[in-house]
Amino acid sequence: MKHYFSSDFKLGVLGGGQLGRMLLAETQKLDIYTAILDKSKDAPCAQICNEFHQGDLLDFDTVYNFGKKVDLLTIEIENVNIDALEQLEKEGLPIYPKPKNLRIIQNKAQQKKFYTQHNIPTADFTHFAYLEELKHSYENGIIQFPFVWKSARFGYDGNGVKVVKNYTDLQSLPEGECIAEKLVPFKNELAVIVARNLKGEIKTYPVVEMEFHPEANQVEYVICPARIDNNVANKAREIALKVADKFDFIGLLAVEMFQTQNDEILVNEAAPRTHNSGHYSIEASYTSQFEQHIRSILNLPLGNTDSKVAGIMVNLVGAEGHTGEVVYENMESILEIEGVTPHIYGKTHTKPFRKMGHVTIVNKDIDKARELAQIVKETVKVISK
DSSP: OOOOTTSSOEEEEEOOSHHHHHHHHHHHHTTOEEEEEESOTTOTTTTTSSEEEEOOTTOHHHHHHHHTTOSEEEESOSOSOHHHHHHHHHTTOOBSSOHHHHHHHHSHHHHHHHHHHTTOOBOOEEEESSHHHHHHHHHTTSSOSSEEEEESSSOBTTBTEEEEOSHHHHHTSOSSOEEEEEOOOEEEEEEEEEEEOTTOOEEEOOOEEEEEOTTTOOEEEEEESOSSOHHHHHHHHHHHHHHHHHHTOOEEEEEEEEEETTSOEEEEEEESSOOGGGTTHHHHBSSOHHHHHHHHHTTOOOOOOOBSSEEEEEEEEOOTTOOEEEEEETHHHHHTSTTEEEEEOOOOEEOTTOEEEEEEEEESSHHHHHHHHHHHHHHOEEEEO
16 A cells, blocks of 8 residues: 655646646645645645645646655646646556546547447538638538537636527638537437546445536536436436446546436536536535545545435626626625535636636535525625725
């Protein structure tokens, strides 16, 4: 058994955003020494990790040199230099999730092809190396409006995704490799988080349901457990397990899915890390997703993924029309509500729709929790000075 706790073991994390910050709360509980690499000196992790390195996550030398300073490497964002990771892995550095998984997941076109190759249900799509190819396909009647355009690389939080309804939408798309996906009329957007360690122990969290902001294409509420039929929930968990199995995944994998009108489950995309859909677990689960991530990458026994109570997460995002030094309005009002826990991510500057924090609402009754979540959403305002 390796000595991770109160030892000279050094865990490296690529990315120092809010996911890293919440991960550090768990490494601090276990006294695991943590080094972080992030491009911004003001990253949410910068002040609270043991060791902070400023540098570009997409630069080969920066990632490679950082990897040489640590005993095990993990990520909190998938947009990192994979060539450097593969070189480090060749030289014997344990890296979880595996670089070969990250290479596929990092590119939405490769990810979709992976699902079709492994008979994992997903919406029909066409892959285009250039935007011009997509335009020609439309002009030649090969694809029709509406469809979902997705940039193959560097999309996040609704960026790099657009429903294309007409020719004007098509003309406004940015250049580059992309996919055009059939627009699926769905009942629900669901997610399942799967944890798997090197021993092959595997666990899933309960299926959650996601409610989205209509304009920003960002999750507004995550509801656990999802208010769906048991058969549908079981199907979702089985498909998520299949995705993790086919990747031979080590770490935490969030699988986002659609529940169609006739209760089929289609995989939308996967994130190879802790995920917005699992934030509720800090307060509502026996083992939070962040603790589980640590357990899985260090090959420790996985924790209990059951919920103690129903949990709903509300994202706190920058209000429209506000850019600058952040002010959180009405925090005291929500702190008066029983079962409410805010998490502020340490970003000093706000801008419209930027993720600045989240609030968890726990309650024995899911409907009551959803009502309180609405109140929280309408009460807290993330504005600028």
